[in-house]
Amino acid sequence: MTTKVGINGFGRIGRQVLKAIRDMYSQDLEVVAFNDIGDMKTMAHLLKYDSTYGRFNGTVEVADDSLVIDGKKVKV
Template sequence: MTIKVAINGYGRIGRNVLRAHYEGGKKHDLAIVAINDLGSPETNAHLTRYDTAHGKFPGKVQVEGDAMIVDGDRIKVLAQRDPATLPWSALGVDVVMECTGLFTSKE
């Protein structure tokens, strides 16, 4: 069974989560289906392709409308400040990786 993952926050930590997923060889167990970040899909794609610490992303990264296409996988890009308004259930998300550093309590 594939676990559907969303990344909330696409700064250094969020991008490293995506990079680890695609470089780690466990693609069949997990699928990143959404990223929530206030940056545009074009900006997020550029930051995925080129990283000053880790170098160029080894896969193919494209943008189609409100999504990034990473090695053929469509990842919806959202831009919501309030995580309560995000459509995680509509996207079938099983796990959200909280990568903003803003939400440190259960409330």
């Protein structure tokens, strides 16, 4: 059984937390939501392309009120 979590803020740290959960803790934790004041296209772009950590190795798409990350909807 996974624990559902939300991330408060999707800046550099929030994006790295999402990546860490996805890469190392996906069997225990599931990100279901995050909040941020930015627009979703910008958030998707910043997740895909990071000047320090490199490109995100998954898929990121913008949906109505959420981002679809590796086929899973994450509400914004």
